Amino acid sequence: MQITDEMIDKLAHLAKLQFNDMEKSAIKGDLEKMIGFVEKLNELDLDAVEPLMHMSESVNVLRDDVVQGSISREKALQNAPDTDGQYFRVPKVIRK
Amino acid sequence: MSLSPAYELVIGLEVHAQLLTNSKLFCGDSIAYGADANTQVSPVTLAHPGTLPVMNRQAVIGAIRMGLACHAEIEKNNYFARKNYFYPDLPKGYQVSQHTTPICKGGYVHIRTAEGERNIQLNRIHLEEDAGKSIHDIDDDNTCIDYNRAGTALIEIVTEPDLHTADEVAAYLTELRKILRYLDVCDGNMEEGSMRCDVNISARLVGSTKLGTKVEIKNLNSIRNARKAVESEGARLIAMLEKGETIVQQTRGFDVASNTTFSIRDKEDADDYRYFADPDLPPFALEDAFINDIKASLPPLQAERIERYKNEFSLSDYDASVLTEEKEISDFYESLVATPALNKKYKAAANWMLGPVKSWLNENGQGMDSFPLTPDKLSAIISLVESGQLSFSTASTLLWQAMLKNPNAEPLQTAQQLNLLQQSGKSELEPLIDEVLVKFADKVKEYRKGKKGVLSLFVGEVMKRSKGKADPRVTNELLLEKLKEN
């Protein structure tokens, strides 16, 4: 499958990654190889096969509606790259 | 606002309702409103590596309750999907939602408008988790994030593009909120954001079957604003079509100050959310017995209560409808009529609820849960009136004020202390009646000549002299007797 620069840009945008020109041609080459490799799956006739979506055989793993497990704000913010002691902070987001 | 009759609006609504659970959808953090920022968070909510979600049974039950009440089909085989996008208030970088298998499919909500009654068709009700809050106005340079709300269980109730007017939108939202409250599924508090509404709206020529380009208006936080947003955006879209302009697919917001909508962003490149089954959450399968148990536990909704009030309590359609408009008021009324002191005076109880009680709620801008009197106290007040010990006007003014100030007092004692009890004894009333008949001797003559209307003047004068304590019925009877005698 042919990978275009536009596709790389779109995927990078979705994945929130950025590539300079050199990296972009490298990732394009890698992605082409990787996609070519996984296209081996196209050999199989899978029309009658149901996809296996969940690995665990357990169903209905439900818990009771009980309040527990919260941590203190101090602990919650302990690993934050930027905080004012109350909130996690990020650069101003223009309202969605 | 009148719109050009050549065009019609086609409207679909997406309502997010926070479920009245104790804890979040996938972890045990409390969801209580109003807590300090970032104090109701766990490592699961904060998306710390290695944490895994476990689903809250109560949330599933809440969604099914709403589905059953809306006549929807309940999906037996459910799983959660991830909706992938980056936003600071979305801790995992994806929202867990039901993309392919909504837990409730189809169904409808019955509404009444001036145009008549109809069913608004639902597309689906699905479970999902809420995002945190991005706060843009407390810090000049930064957006501040509070994750308390992140992970709260929501249902999203999505209609078909089946509404056509602002009236229908308001009626639908009112009805939906009523059902949510009756079911105890959501408190329906739009100000606190526990019920939020997005409107999808397009316009087309009447008779056309093709949908026009739609515009989405996000985050309407009251029924009033939803109505106004539809009115204003509907007019804008139709004016554009009339001028031959092209409508762009957009996400818009509603500005309360100017009553107009404004563009937030164009939807030119549709978002690619890359939905896929969440591998961290096992699927859940609902059995008939589980669904039937929930069905059996559903409380009667408004329509059923109206019928019961008409049949059991002989109330008018109007009284029954107004009493059941809010579940809390209806519940209070039922407690009230169940008190022995009330002695089945259903209509009197309804009058008190719709009169003094509702006035108090409106004047104080409060809900029924803040009303100071218990059903027992109100029942005691009503029985004082019904037994003729107190006039309605005295009971609903002087005694009412006194009881509201001191809700724990006994109504009878309070009435005695304030010297409000009526004088229905002949011995107390006769001297007053004689006094009045002497003073208004000319009117007595008129009465005898056939001008029976002056009787009410005599009653009024007696009442005045008794300082309102005379029982009007007894006074009336005594007067008639006296006037016959002479």
Added chain:
Amino acid sequence: MKAEGHVVEPVNFELLDHIVPAYYVLTTAEASSNLSRYDGVKFGYRANIGSDADIHDLYKQTRSEGFGWEVKRRIMLGTFVLSAGYFDAYFTRAQKVRKLLYNQTQLIFNEFDYIFMPTTPAPAYKMGEISADPISMYLADIYTVMANLVGVPAISLPLFRHSTGMAFGVQVLSNRSDELSLLRLSDELLNR
């Protein structure tokens, strides 16, 4: 083992060549989503961004500086296989292949208690030797990813030495929930 009375027979596993492609579609898809939480907001690395940078700059710089190349290309592949227009052709297809692999493995476990296979196709290669080519690296996983794909326990036992002197293991798989007997067998094999 035959001498001890065990029945040991070779079995043909037709889908061997499809294991690694299916595995890389499914795991990169999950990884692309799982790793979204590394955005420089709640914990972990945050790039040093300028004062006029916006939230997208924060995300992109943080993630581009924080993730290594292999992680980035896996995120890119995972994003691709989940994206609109490619989801069914890649992701759903791989889920179907996983179903076939699962069925085939269960057929074997209907008759046998354990599956023996190599842990790797070749002894360990030298550091940096072939890492420029992702495919040959991924193919080294051919035997180990099967257990992950079909959801059964597996153990690698360092029983042998290659002629080069490098350790060379054998891998044993058992059915789901048979971990205890798998560990017992391993203990026995290691102590003989």
